[in-house]
Amino acid sequence: MRTEDFLRDITAIRGLSGDEGPVADFVADAFRPYCDEVWVDQMHNVIARKKGGGPKVMFAAHLDEIGLMVVNIEEDGSLRLGQVGGVDPRILPGQRVWVYGKDRLLGIIGAKAPHLLSAEERSKNYQREDLYVDLGLPPQRVREQVQIGDQVQLEHRYTALQNGRVAVKTSDDRACVAMMFEALKQLQNLRHEADLYFVATAQEEVGTRGAITSAFALDPDFAVALDVCHADTPGAPAWRTHKLDSLVASMGPFIHPVLRGKLVEVAKEQNISLQTAVVPRSTFTDADGIGEARAGVPTVLLELPLKNMHTTVETLDSKNLREGGRLLAQFAVAVNEGWEDELWT
Amino acid sequence: MDLKTLTEAFGPSGCEQEVRALLKEAAQALCDDVSIDRAGNLVCRRKGSDPMKPSVTFAAHMDEIGFIITGHTEDGLLRFRPVGGVDPRVVVSKWVLVGKERLRGVIGAMAIHLQTPADRERVLDYDNLFIDIGARDAKEAERLCPLGAYAVFDTPYTEFGEGFVAARALDDRVGCLNLLDILKSDYAGDLCCVFVTQEEVGLRGSRGAAFHLQPDIAIILEGTAANDLGDTPERFQVCVPGQGVAVSFMDRASIANQQLYQQLLQVAQEHGIPHQVKRAVTGGNDAASFQQAGKGARTCVLSVPCRYIHSGNNVAKLSDIKAQADLAIAFLHSL
Numbered sequence: 001m002r003t004e005d006f007l008r009d010i011t012a013i014r015g016l017s018g019d020e021g022p023v024a025d026f027v028a029d030a031f032r033p034y035c036d037e038v039w040v041d042q043m044h045n046v047i048a049r050k051k052g053g054g055p056k057v058m059f060a061a062h063l064d065e066i067g068l069m070v071v072n073i074e075e076d077g078s079l080r081l082g083q084v085g086g087v088d089p090r091i092l093p094g095q096r097v098w099v100y101g102k103d104r105l106l107g108i109i110g111a112k113a114p115h116l117l118s119a120e121e122r123s124k125n126y127q128r129e130d131l132y133v134d135l136g137l138p139p140q141r142v143r144e145q146v147q148i149g150d151q152v153q154l155e156h157r158y159t160a161l162q163n164g165r166v167a168v169k170t171s172d173d174r175a176c177v178a179m180m181f182e183a184l185k186q187l188q189n190l191r192h193e194a195d196l197y198f199v200a201t202a203q204e205e206v207g208t209r210g211a212i213t214s215a216f217a218l219d220p221d222f223a224v225a226l227d228v229c230h231a232d233t234p235g236a237p238a239w240r241t242h243k244l245d246s247l248v249a250s251m252g253p254f255i256h257p258v259l260r261g262k263l264v265e266v267a268k269e270q271n272i273s274l275q276t277a278v279v280p281r282s283t284f285t286d287a288d289g290i291g292e293a294r295a296g297v298p299t300v301l302l303e304l305p306l307k308n309m310h311t312t313v314e315t316l317d318s319k320n321l322r323e324g325g326r327l328l329a330q331f332a333v334a335v336n337e338g339w340e341d342e343l344w345t
Numbered sequence: 346m347d348l349k350t351l352t353e354a355f356g357p358s359g360c361e362q363e364v365r366a367l368l369k370e371a372a373q374a375l376c377d378d379v380s381i382d383r384a385g386n387l388v389c390r391r392k393g394s395d396p397m398k399p400s401v402t403f404a405a406h407m408d409e410i411g412f413i414i415t416g417h418t419e420d421g422l423l424r425f426r427p428v429g430g431v432d433p434r435v436v437v438s439k440w441v442l443v444g445k446e447r448l449r450g451v452i453g454a455m456a457i458h459l460q461t462p463a464d465r466e467r468v469l470d471y472d473n474l475f476i477d478i479g480a481r482d483a484k485e486a487e488r489l490c491p492l493g494a495y496a497v498f499d500t501p502y503t504e505f506g507e508g509f510v511a512a513r514a515l516d517d518r519v520g521c522l523n524l525l526d527i528l529k530s531d532y533a534g535d536l537c538c539v540f541v542t543q544e545e546v547g548l549r550g551s552r553g554a555a556f557h558l559q560p561d562i563a564i565i566l567e568g569t570a571a572n573d574l575g576d577t578p579e580r581f582q583v584c585v586p587g588q589g590v591a592v593s594f595m596d597r598a599s600i601a602n603q604q605l606y607q608q609l610l611q612v613a614q615e616h617g618i619p620h621q622v623k624r625a626v627t628g629g630n631d632a633a634s635f636q637q638a639g640k641g642a643r644t645c646v647l648s649v650p651c652r653y654i655h656s657g658n659n660v661a662k663l664s665d666i667k668a669q670a671d672l673a674i675a676f677l678h679s680l
Contacts, residue, residue: 078574088457090469091438094656096503096511106505108658112576114432115627124466126434132575134652134660136506157440159449161479162489167440167451232420234475236459307477308453311438315453315477 003185003321004166006030007178008158010063011170014100016084016151017064020044020202020210027063027177027200034184035198045214046200050184054193057335058220058297059183059328060211060286061176061227062204065169066310068097068152070133077139078132079107081152085205089128091311096155097133101146107133154312164318165244171306171314173204175321176226179304182325187332194335201286208289215293222259222335223299224328225287229277231305231315241305242275245317247324248303252279254287256298258343263300266331272323277303298343302327346371348522348666349502352512355442357411357428358546360495361385364407368521368540375528384553387540389528398534399680402560402642403527403673404551404631405520405567406544409513410655412441412476412496417487421480423450425496426471429545433470435656441476444494450478498657508663509586515659517544519649520566523670532677544631548598551631555638562605562643563635564676566669568661569593569628569648583627584650586661589619590668593646598629599636602643609645609676616675619668623648647672 015023024044031048032038038048046063066085073079079099092109099105110133111126133152135142159167180198187196197218202210215223230236231244242248249263267274282288287301304324307315346367356364365387372379378390387407393400410431416424423443427433441450452474455464476496480486500513524538537558542550555563573585584591592609594601613620632644649669652660
């Protein structure tokens with residue numbers, strides 16, 4: 001499977017935090033041909049092992065997605081919404097969603113018409129509480145189909161733009177799962193000493209929970225967390241965003257400096273360009289959870305720039321999927337026993 | 346011709362050629378006298394066999410709300426403005442088709458993580474919204490989508506729920522579809538169906554059509570905002586999808602001819618055609634042009650109730666679309 005096709009397919013599968021079963025199965029099936037063993041743990045982390053005799057290295061990218069859930073069913077049959085992870089209410093009016101009731105139901109998110117709003121209301125965004133899902137069903141049918149707590153997924157469209165750019169929801173963080181997929185494919189033709197674990201983690205969007213348990217279970221020597229960061233966007237503060245077209249290696253107290261040096265070195269050798277992000281605090285990625293597992297795991301964070309994060313049109317440069325996969329594969333090849341002694345030098 | 350093809354055709358006000366070409370081909374198979382007038386309206390006339398029957402004109406608009414490109418940024422994004430009334434709040438995080446090549450584009454927004462509390466409240470207006478086609482710089486963006494290129498929401502036609510459809514431009518491709526049905530009817534009097542341009546930017550096409558057609562009776566087939574769900578107070582609810590075609594006694598631009606209005610309600614009742622009275626005096630449409638052009642015409646508007654009408658996802662019930670055609674044709678036969 002082409003990595004772009006993997007991204008197209010994986011981003012369509014339901015997998016809100018806490019409901020990663022279907023997407024975990026997809027990842028396990030896709031990774032299996034390229035690994036020695038693959039399993040899905042009780043939290044729906046997918047763990048794919050490519051055996052080696054050397055140090056244990058964990059790569060992690062999360063497979064859960066942000067979304068919505070039904071919190072109330074109105075008398076007229078419309079559904080009120082709660083959120084799973086940080087959903088920007090600005091993206092919701094006029095959006096299509098899938099409601100996972102007894103059947104999968106298409107819904108449209110509606111709001112009070114603009115001409116019925118006061119001048120003050122019109123100057124503000126609709127909040128989630130102002131919006132509802134219209135299923136095109138009579139109230140009775142809605143109640144037969146839908147329960148409070150049912151999951152609501154935003155519409156999936158894979159849109160190829162100019163210059164290899166792609167807009168698709170849940171690129172955060174399945175684009176990084178796609179990077180791991182690319183790395184696994186490239187590793188088929190490479191020799192590595194390290195014992196490699198590619199982990200697609202659950203429940204990152206609600207607090208890196210899958211990373212905490214999987215890192216505990218695997219007890220890795222080193223880890224590379226993969227997540228998305230913000231690409232340049234109109235209106236965004238420049239110091240918080242990066243160019244769309246190359247990967248980012250973060251630095252700061254949550255990132256192991258020597259291990260980061262190793263990653264940057266491999267990138268240089270491979271002629272892969274990297275930008276730097278300085279993160280003076282928690283990274284709010286799986287790097288945080290993994291780094292604090294057991295007695296501590298030296299961890300680096302590699303990030304993929306993404307425009308419009310947490311929208312239905314998250315936009316990336318698909319070249320970064322291949323370059324990122326290559327960097328991970330070459331990093332996996334470079335890892336050796338000697339690194340342990342260099343960690344605090 | 347089906348509703349899917351019609352709603353997926355590209356036709357913002359001033360750029361109706363794709364829709365017009367589709368309708369022209371379909372109409373030519375149904376009547377001999379098909380022409381395009383000076384305002385770009387597609388005029389389809391059918392001579393009747395019975396000179397005692399009155400001549401009736403029906404109108405629906407081909408154009409839809411959309412966007413037009415007004416500039417290019419250094420980093421390759423497109424600046425744009427709405428064509429017709431599109432609330433900027435329904436534009437965020439949506440897909441569009443741009444220009445002659447129908448290039449795919451997306452309208453993004455700064456991530457929630459980067460927003461200040463003020464950003465979260467403030468409506469992203471058209472000065473701060475951009476279409477991204479993936480161009481690297483202004484030059485490439487301009488080459489691919491020059492100034493004045495049109496754009497529309499990229500929305501597939503999808504049936505859902507119990508007999509509902511979500512699509513772009515149901516306002517007013519439902520009327521266009523039904524005009525074709527009217528042309529298929531066996532009414533014995535003179536008949537004229539006119540597909541007009543530029544309704545969404547001020548009833549411009551119909552003004553020209555009304556001037557040169559000078560009909561006695563003009564019936565407008567429209568889509569109208571329903572506002573029946575959610576937080577809308579009952580007194581502001583206009584009509585209900587599923588309860589039939591909405592007959593207007595008055596809107597903000599025209600008042601129905603009382604006799605015609607009563608006649609339409611009566612025909613609907615006699616034939617058991619699902620119908621409702623449009624309960625609020627909202628909106629305005631091409632009836633205004635016909636009512637006021639030349640010596641004036643008797644008009645009435647038949648609307649398909651439509652939710653989220655000026656967004657990328659219009660929602661209507663298929664049975665109401667059929668009821669609109671049924672009532673128009675039953676009315677003809679009652680004359």
